[in-house]
Amino acid sequence: MDASKKSGDTRQRLLSQGLDMVRRTGLRGLVVREVAAAAGVNPGSFVYHFGNRERFVTELVELWYAPIYRQLRQAARLRQPGDALGRLREVIEQLLQLAAEHAGFASHLAADALAGEPAAQAFLLRLPSRHMRLLLVLLARAQRQGRLVDAPPPQLLCYLVSAIGLPLLLARGPLAASDWLPQQARQLQRWMADIPAARQRLAWALAGITKMGE
Helix, strand or coil: CCHHHHHHHHHHHHHHHHHHHHHHHCHHHCCHHHHHHHHCCCHHHHHHHHCCHHHHHHHHHHHHHHHHHHHHHHHHCCCCCCCHHHHHHHHHHHHHHHHHHCHHHHHHHHHHHHCCCHHHHHHHHHHHHCHHHHHHHHHHHHHHCCCECCCCHHHHHHHHHHHHHHHHHHHHCCCCCCCCCCHHHHHHHHHHHCHHHHHHHHHHHHHHHECCCC
16 A cells, blocks of 8 residues: 555544544544554544644534535536525425434534634534525525525524424434423324424424415
8 A cells, every 4th residue: 555545544543433432422523542452553643634633623513514515515406596485495405314314413513613613603604605605595596586585594594494494403312312202292292302393393484485476
């Protein structure tokens, strides 16, 4: 194995072990020495490849988010003309599936940001220019096409997120292991976590902001 391939393999092992650790403990629980030990490399190799912990966790978060954002951009197809409301529905349905798959990681990120983790805060501050922008652009286009009620797109997005995405993230994230909840609350949690139920909420939510006659 040549030196460049060995170096690339070392870097990839560190990133892979780092992602596994973040999924379990969040960014706050990530310890450089533990990541290096799990990857089978010495701490000096970590410093060589990433410099410091903050650069490492920043790259980890971007590595996790990149395929998510790529899928959403493909669904949005912003450069193509067409039915914006249909694409909005398609992007949100894709986002629901991705949120269900990544709820644990996303919940850790939110908690880490609130706890003062710089990389998590920086990531959340970048979201308005990423998939949130896709949704806002599609909302505004659907309004111009006469499909949605007249209201500030951020207000409409807040409505959709609170009705659809937030319950799913809560149920599959912080509430996922809440066996202490009473039976009625656990039934509610199951509805919140269920993808078909989330799609039904999406249909109801879009019906609430679609202009009459659509």
